[in-house]
Amino acid sequence: GESVGLHLPTLSVQEGDNSIINCAYSNSASDYFIWYKQESGKGPQFIIDIRSNMDKRQGQRVTVLLNKTVKHLSLQIAATQPGDSAVYFCAENTGGFKTIFGAGTRLFVKA
Amino acid sequence: EPEVTQTPSHQVTQMGQEVILRCVPISNHLYFYWYRQILGQKVEFLVSFYNNEISEKSEIFDDQFSVERPDGSNFTLKIRSTKLEDSAMYFCASSEKIANTGELFFGEGSRLTVL
Numbered sequence: 001g002e003s004v005g006l007h008l009p010t011l012s013v014q015e016g017d018n019s020i021i022n023c024a025y026s027n028s029a030s031d032y033f034i035w036y037k038q039e040s041g042k043g044p045q046f047i048i049d050i051r052s053n054m055d056k057r058q059g060q061r062v063t064v065l066l067n068k069t070v071k072h073l074s075l076q077i078a079a080t081q082p083g084d085s086a087v088y089f090c091a092e093n094t095g096g097f098k099t100i101f102g103a104g105t106r107l108f109v110k111a
Numbered sequence: 112e113p114e115v116t117q118t119p120s121h122q123v124t125q126m127g128q129e130v131i132l133r134c135v136p137i138s139n140h141l142y143f144y145w146y147r148q149i150l151g152q153k154v155e156f157l158v159s160f161y162n163n164e165i166s167e168k169s170e171i172f173d174d175q176f177s178v179e180r181p182d183g184s185n186f187t188l189k190i191r192s193t194k195l196e197d198s199a200m201y202f203c204a205s206s207e208k209i210a211n212t213g214e215l216f217f218g219e220g221s222r223l224t225v226l
């Protein structure tokens with residue numbers, strides 16, 4: 001069946017360091033992957049996405065890497081800031097209307 | 112900036128009562144979704160809605176749930192007879208394009224507490 005999960009439930013980093021959040025997925029048919037950020041008391045917010053025909057995509061301070069061979073997705077945040085503290089979800093789209101979220105990783109940024 | 116708005120922000124209800132959660136999606140969006148998040152857990156897909164009909168639903172979305180777009184601006188989720196396990200945060204989302212081509216925009220959620 002489909003499942004999207006995360007290796008680490010919590011991650012604590014020093015302000016200014018780079019953060020890497022990892023995610024595994026099991027549905028090899030998925031062709032669209034998304035990272036969402038959820039701050040306390042708010043809904044998920046889109047960060048970056050990647051299609052399966054790519055292995056890397058960069059945004060502003062964020063990079064998503066996709067390794068289809070091992071079904072692994074990662075989110076890299078450069079120069080992590082206190083405002084980056086949140087729960088991060090990877091999500092996959094199964095080819096249409098349904099986006100499935102993983103379990104989430106909580107990122108703590110220490111000042 | 113356009114945003115998805117949800118009401119109420121928090122609703123407390125007795126088990127067995129009907130609940131309607133309301134959402135106003137972004138005005139030019141065509142695709143609408145409901146998700147729920149039980150405290151501390153992941154965001155679970157409930158249903159997607161396009162062209163005035165359900166396009167996909169999960170196994171959670173059983174006969175107790177229904178969705179409606181009654182007037183071209185609101186998008187509602189109805190739970191006919193609430194159970195304790197329906198207690199969760201319910202998120203509405205909308206998108207301009209189908210979900211596998213672009214981002215979903217989420218509201219801030221409606222917290223449902225079933226006693």
